[in-house]
Amino acid sequence: MAVTTSEFVREMAETGPAPMKRVTPLPVIVIGNGPSGICLSYFLSGYRPYFKESSIHPNPILQRKLEENLGISIIEQDLEFLSEGLEGRSHNPVAVLFDSLLRPNADFGVSMDSVISWRREHDHYIPHLVLGKGPLGGVWHSIEGSMVTLSLGDWMQLPDLPFRDWMRAKRRCLRNDRAMTADIAHYYQHYTKAKGLQENFACGTVVTSVRRVSPSPDEEKQTCVSMDNMAGAQASRQSHRTSLFEVKGYSERKDGSEMPFCINAENVVLATGTYDSPAWLEVEGEDLPFVHHTTSELEEALKAQETGVNFDPILIVGGGLTAADAVISAHHSNAPVIHVFRRGVNDPDLIFNQLPKVMCPEYHKVHQMMAQQSCTATGPYEGYLSLPKHTVLCFTPDRKCILQDMTSGERRTFNISVALVLIGSNPNLTFLPDQGRSLAVNTELPVNCKRNPVDVDCYTYECGQERGLYALGPLVGDNFVRFLQGGALAVTSALLKDRHGAQHKIHSRPLFS
Numbered sequence: 059m060a061v062t063t064s065e066f067v068r069e070m071a072e073t074g075p076a077p078m079k080r081v082t083p084l085p086v087i088v089i090g091n092g093p094s095g096i097c098l099s100y101f102l103s104g105y106r107p108y109f110k111e112s113s114i115h116p117n118p119i120l121q122r123k124l125e126e127n128l129g130i131s132i133i134e135q136d137l138e139f140l141s142e143g144l145e146g147r148s149h150n151p152v153a154v155l156f157d158s159l160l161r162p163n164a165d166f167g168v169s170m171d172s173v174i175s176w177r178r179e180h181d182h183y184i185p186h187l188v189l190g191k192g193p194l195g196g197v198w199h200s201i202e203g204s205m206v207t208l209s210l211g212d213w214m215q216l217p218d219l220p221f222r223d224w225m226r227a228k229r230r231c232l233r234n235d236r237a238m239t240a241d242i243a244h245y246y247q248h249y250t251k252a253k254g255l256q257e258n259f260a261c262g263t264v265v266t267s268v269r270r271v272s273p274s275p276d277e278e279k280q281t282c283v284s285m286d287n288m289a290g291a292q293a294s295r296q297s298h299r300t301s302l303f304e305v306k307g308y309s310e311r312k313d314g315s316e317m318p319f320c321i322n323a324e325n326v327v328l329a330t331g332t333y334d335s336p337a338w339l340e341v342e343g344e345d346l347p348f349v350h351h352t353t354s355e356l357e358e359a360l361k362a363q364e365t366g367v368n369f370d371p372i373l374i375v376g377g378g379l380t381a382a383d384a385v386i387s388a389h390h391s392n393a394p395v396i397h398v399f400r401r402g403v404n405d406p407d408l409i410f411n412q413l414p415k416v417m418c419p420e421y422h423k424v425h426q427m428m429a430q431q432s433c434t435a436t437g438p439y440e441g442y443l444s445l446p447k448h449t450v451l452c453f454t455p456d457r458k459c460i461l462q463d464m465t466s467g468e469r470r471t472f473n474i475s476v477a478l479v480l481i482g483s484n485p486n487l488t489f490l491p492d493q494g495r496s497l498a499v500n501t502e503l504p505v506n507c508k509r510n511p512v513d514v515d516c517y518t519y520e521c522g523q524e525r526g527l528y529a530l531g532p533l534v535g536d537n538f539v540r541f542l543q544g545g546a547l548a549v550t551s552a553l554l555k556d557r558h559g560a561q562h563k564i565h566s567r568p569l570f571s
């Protein structure tokens with residue numbers, strides 16, 4: 059009798075009050091229930107991509123490689139061989155490969171059909187459990203609901219369920235081909251249901267610790283038994299695994315109380331995203347009650363403006379898209395805004411200088427505002443003042459902010475009603491030893507999606523420092539939903555190869571033989 063995930067969840071619920079009690083180890087635990095966790099659950103549930111026989115990929119070399127192994131799922135093929143030579147807007151080759159199979163030539167503004175067809179093969183199901191703090195969909199539940207997302211709606215979709223069709227069925231229309239974040243969040247929930255993945259998810263569950271443990275002799279036997287059942291006789295060769303991961307945390311009961319759990323797993327996948335802890339400026343007064351670090355406080359601030367509680371401007375700190383979104387919202391409500399950021403308006407590293415103008419008219423407009431009303435509030439955009447190349451020195455309890463011009467060193471003091479510090483965010487990996495630093499590319503610094511991602515093998519997404527531990531999504535630099543899907547493919551492919559042993563690896567013939 060195979061251990062299914064639902065039995066597992068039940069077992070977890072039963073053993074809940076006795077947190078130290080060990081249960082049968084699960085092959086895979088995924089931490090994080092956003093797009094990465096959902097997409098990985100899709101693959102682990104036995105959905106497998108095949109090259110659609112009659113389709114033509116615009117890249118002739120890739121086309122030849124795909125034709126060579128017709129009838130064999132991409133997931134069983136040599137991902138390194140397939141992704142060789144492809145280029146795209148991710149540093150991870152499998153991310154580029156999979157994106158190019160699902161959206162050929164997408165970066166040339168062409169909308170071509172996917173060359174992939176999907177089959178669900180139940181015998182490839184790998185029991186797994188996806189744990190996540192909030193509702194299904196990850197960060198999309200906390201991004202302001204009406205905000206328009208940057209990517210085209212299609213780029214937010216997960217495999218084999220077109221976003222457009224779902225929107226049409228819901229009778230919602232796409233504005234400028236882009237989608238509202240609330241729609242995206244609903245789409246992910248719908249996706250999980252439509253693909254029959256729900257039973258693998260335990261939402262409202264917070265992981266507080268992951269560490270390695272050696273299995274007791276008893277448990278070792280149990281591991282082998284469950285492995286045997288799941289993948290047939292071959293899996294018994296798996297007994298090389300000498301230790302397990304112990305995953306601890308709590309789930310939130312309806313009455314608000316916390317129920318602790320402790321599960322052992324052979325593999326753990328980190329899919330926590332990198333948005334849990336907003337970054338701080340680390341300046342004096344930043345913990346004052348009128349200084350906020352998320353956009354969710356903006357609405358209240360705008361209400362206070364409207365009702366005349368406080369007419370002083372809203373200070374928005376940050377030169378990225380989140381800050382730009384806040385500027386757009388505040389400007390729409392006619393609230394006075396002071397916008398402070400460190401870069402110059404023409405700095406090539408400023409995101410607005412990298413965005414195609416036609417695709418992102420709102421952001422283009424913010425960029426214009428930033429440039430035209432720099433250091434002056436007079437101009438077409440009433441009530442808006444931009445201060446490029448300025449830093450915040452401190453906030454004071456009487457609602458003042460002292461800013462410094464980075465070029466001249468000159469200081470200026472402003473009265474403000476509230477401050478929104480929107481300068482990016484960091485992952486919260488406090489559940490790992492050393493807060494996950496030992497897993498990063500640079501182990502001296504905290505993990506950061508832009509500057510210091512988790513160090514993984516680019517074809518398996520397994521952590522260089524820890525066998526059996528995997529990471530995907532923004533944690534490894536795949537910041538867009540489009541690209542994190544290749545990571546999920548790579549992890550699944552690696553787990554399958556690991557289970558079947560090396561003899562099942564497909565040896566690709568060299569292309570020009």
Ligand SMILES: Cc1cc2nc3c(=O)[nH]c(=O)nc-3n(C[C@H](O)[C@H](O)[C@H](O)COP(=O)(O)OP(=O)(O)OC[C@H]3O[C@@H](n4cnc5c(N)ncnc54)[C@H](O)[C@@H]3O)c2cc1C
Pocket residue numbers: 089090091092093094095189190191192195196197198201207208209213214263264265266329330331332333334380486489530531532533536537538539540542
């Ligand atoms: C404002 C904003 C706008 C964006 N716009 C776009 C866009 O236009 N296009 C695009 O492609 N991408 C966009 N992104 C990025 C996009 O959100 C990510 O690509 C995607 O959501 C990452 O998916 P994920 O599953 O890896 O992580 P997330 O969506 O962040 O989900 C991870 C989940 O895991 C949970 N978690 C973390 N730690 C634990 C723990 N210890 N226990 C339990 N659960 C935990 C987190 O709370 C979170 O809910 C945007 C992001 C932000 C913040």
Ligand SMILES: *[C@@H]1O[C@H](CO)[C@@H](O)[C@H](O)[C@H]1NC(C)=O
Pocket residue numbers: 264265266334335486488489
């Ligand atoms: C990080 O997560 C832990 C739970 O694992 C929580 O207790 C802590 O408050 C979080 N820290 C931040 C800065 O969000």
Ligand SMILES: *[C@@H]1O[C@H](CO)[C@@H](O)[C@H](O)[C@H]1NC(C)=O
Pocket residue numbers: 456473
């Ligand atoms: C700033 O606030 C102080 C009171 O704290 C007030 O005296 C001053 O006039 C204000 N300045 C401006 C420019 O509004």
